[in-house]
Amino acid sequence: MRRITCGIASATLCITTVCGAQGTTWSAGAAVGSLRFSSGATESALGATVAARMMNWFDVSANPTYAWTQTVAVQATPSTLIPGRKVTGFTDLPVNVGISHSLPGAWSPSFSVSLGVTLPTGDTAGLGSGHTAVGGSASLGLSPTDDQWLSVGAGRSLSNGYSASLASSTSTSVSLSGGTRAGLLQLSAGISGDVGTVPAGYEAARSLAAGVAIPTGAGMSLSLDGSVGLSKGSPDWAITAAFGTTPAGIVAATAAPFQRLNKAFGSGSSTSKIKGKTKP
Numbered sequence: 001m002r003r004i005t006c007g008i009a010s011a012t013l014c015i016t017t018v019c020g021a022q023g024t025t026w027s028a029g030a031a032v033g034s035l036r037f038s039s040g041a042t043e044s045a046l047g048a049t050v051a052a053r054m055m056n057w058f059d060v061s062a063n064p065t066y067a068w069t070q071t072v073a074v075q076a077t078p079s080t081l082i083p084g085r086k087v088t089g090f091t092d093l094p095v096n097v098g099i100s101h102s103l104p105g106a107w108s109p110s111f112s113v114s115l116g117v118t119l120p121t122g123d124t125a126g127l128g129s130g131h132t133a134v135g136g137s138a139s140l141g142l143s144p145t146d147d148q149w150l151s152v153g154a155g156r157s158l159s160n161g162y163s164a165s166l167a168s169s170t171s172t173s174v175s176l177s178g179g180t181r182a183g184l185l186q187l188s189a190g191i192s193g194d195v196g197t198v199p200a201g202y203e204a205a206r207s208l209a210a211g212v213a214i215p216t217g218a219g220m221s222l223s224l225d226g227s228v229g230l231s232k233g234s235p236d237w238a239i240t241a242a243f244g245t246t247p248a249g250i251v252a253a254t255a256a257p258f259q260r261l262n263k264a265f266g267s268g269s270s271t272s273k274i275k276g277k278t279k280p
Contacts, residue, residue, distance in 0.1 A: 023054075023055070023056065024052055024053065024054045025052065025053045026050075026051070026052050027049075027050075027051050027052075027244070028048070028049065028050045028051070029048065029049055029242070029243070029244040030046060030047065030048045030049070030242070031046075031047050031049075031240050031241065031242035031260070031263055031264040032044075032045070032046050032047075032240065032241055032242075032264060033045050033047070033238060033239060033240035033241070033261065033264030033265055034238070034239055035166075035167075035235040035237065035238035035239075035265070036235055036236050036237060036238075037167075037229075037232075037235050037236060037274075038229070038232050038236050039072045039232075040070075040072045040084075041069070041070060041071055041072045041084075041274045042069065042070045042274075043067055043068065043069045043070075043265065043274055044067065044068045044069075045065050045066065045067040045068070045091075045264055045265045045266065046065065046066050046067075046264075047063055047064070047065040047066075047263050047264045047265060047266055048063070048064050048065070049061060049062070049063050049263055050062050056101075057099050057100065057101045058097075058098075058099055059096070059097070059098050059099065059100055059112075059114070060095075060096070060097050061095070061096050062093065062094070062095045062096075063093070063094045063095075063096075063263055063266055063268075064090065064093055064266075065090065065091045065094075065264075065265060065266030066088075066089070066090050066091075067087075067088065067089070067090075067091050067127055067265070067266070068086075068087075068088045069086070069087045069088070069127065069274045070084065070085075070086050070274075071084045071085055071086075071087065071274050072084040087126040087127055088126070089122060089123050089126045089127050089128075090121060090122050090123070090127070090128075091122045091127045091128070091265075091266045092118045092119060092120050092121055092122040092127070092128055092129055092133075092266070093118065093119040093121040093122075093266075094116055094117070094118050094119075094266055094268035095116070095117050095118075095119060096114050096115070096116045096117075096268070097114065097115055098112060098113055098114025098115060098137075099112065099113055099114075100112035100113075100114075107142045107143060107144050108142065108143040109140070109141070109142055110140070110141040110142075110143075111138070111139065111140050111141070112137075112138065112139050112141075113136075113137070113138045114136065114137050114138075115134070115135075115136050116134070116135045116136070116137065116162065116268040117132060117133070117134050117268075118132065118133040118134075118135075118161070118162055118268045119132060120132055129161050131161060132159070133157070133159050133160065133161035133162035133268070134157075134158040134159045134162055135155060135156060135157045135158055135159075135162035135163075135164055135268060136155070136156055136158055137153065137154065137155040137156070137164070138153065138154055139151050139152065139153035139154075139256075140152055140153075147180055147181035148178070148179070148180045148181075149178065149179050149180075150176075150177070150178045151176075151177050151178070151256055152174070152175070152176050152177075153174070153175045153176075153177070153256065154172065154173065154174045154175070155168075155172070155173050155174075156171055156172045156173075157171040157172070162268055163268060164194075165192050165194070165205065165258065165262070166192070166205070166207065166227070166234070166235070166238065166258060166261055166262050166265065167205050167233065167234055167235055168194050168205045168233075169194055169198050169199065169202040169203060169204055169205050169233045170194040170195065170196045170197060170198050170199075170204060170205075171196060172194065172195050172196045173192060173193065173194050173195065173205070174192070174193060174195055175190055175191065175192035175193075175256065175258055176190060176191055176192075177189065177190030177191075177256035177257065177258065178190065179256075184214065184215050185212055185213070185214060186212065186213040186221075187210075187211075187212055188210065188211045188212075188213075188256060188257050189208070189209065189210040189211075189257065190208075190209050190210075190256050190257055190258055191206075191207070191208050191209075192205075192206070192207050192209065192258050193205065193206035193207070193230075194206065194233065198233070202233060203231050203232045203233035204231055204233050205229075205231060205233035205234040206229070206230040206231045206233070206234055207227045207228065207229050207230060207234040207235070207238075207258075208227060208228050208230060209225065209226065209227035209228075209256075209257040209258050209261060210225070210226060210227075210257055211223060211224060211225035211226070211257035211260060211261075212224050212225075216243075220243070220244060221243075221244070222241075222242070222243050223240075223241070223242045223243070223244075223260060224239075224240070224241050224242075225239070225240045225241075225242075225257045225260045225261050226238065226239045226240070226257075226261075227257070227258070227261055238261055238265075240260060240261050240263075240264040242260065242263075242264070
């Protein structure tokens with residue numbers, strides 16, 4: 001598989017070790033981000049990632065996140081207005097397990113499949129949901145050259161409350177991403193959107209994203225990512241900054257900017273909780 005500089009963790013300021021005959025690669029790091037919805041709801045977050053890759057195909061990661069949010073007033077009924085409020089604290093904890101592998105042959109095809117579980121560790125009075133949520137995702141990638149890659153991915157909530165993508169409103173989301181190298185820089189861009197039925201009072205989330213990774217030496221890089229919303233269901237804008245390294249063996253499809261954006265806000269957790277309904 002042709003290696004891409006940015007990987008599964010949004011940021012990994014990492015210590016890498018190889019353990020045992022099979023080999024295990026450990027990484028850990030952090031990313032900071034901010035987003036805003038058209039309604040005025042905002043979130044800033046600091047997301048950490050701890051990840052392990054075992055036997056060159058099995059991936060495990062956890063993504064604890066601390067968030068600062070400003071919610072907006074919601075008209076629950078014609079006579080009842082729920083006021084907006086400021087909330088800070090840890091979100092529910094996303095944990096992911098999966099497999100990823102690259103295949104021999106032209107265009108270096110690769111694939112990944114993962115199961116995500118959001119554990120109810122957050123305070124239910126603030127950012128916590130109070131229940132466990134489950135979702136799944138899959139992606140396919142191609143690298144026509146050493147410096148270019150393409151991927152298509154899909155995520156689906158398998159239980160109520162799991163966000164399949166950044167601020168998704170439906171149970172299923174799809175994405176298309178690509179990247180290239182320009183000198184030392186790794187450039188990437190993608191489009192992501194909800195598919196299927198949207199709950200009453202919400203709009204489908206659709207976004208464009210772009211990112212750049214800048215090598216800083218010693219196998220490390222600085223990554224900057226941003227997105228713009230194409231619908232009211234998505235943030236008007238979201239930005240993240242991260243610094244770290246790439247665990248060995250991660251497939252190219254995981255370098256999409258949406259994956260890195262999601263890590264800053266706790267991928268799988270309910271970023272959509274702060275946006276409220278788009279209409280009464």
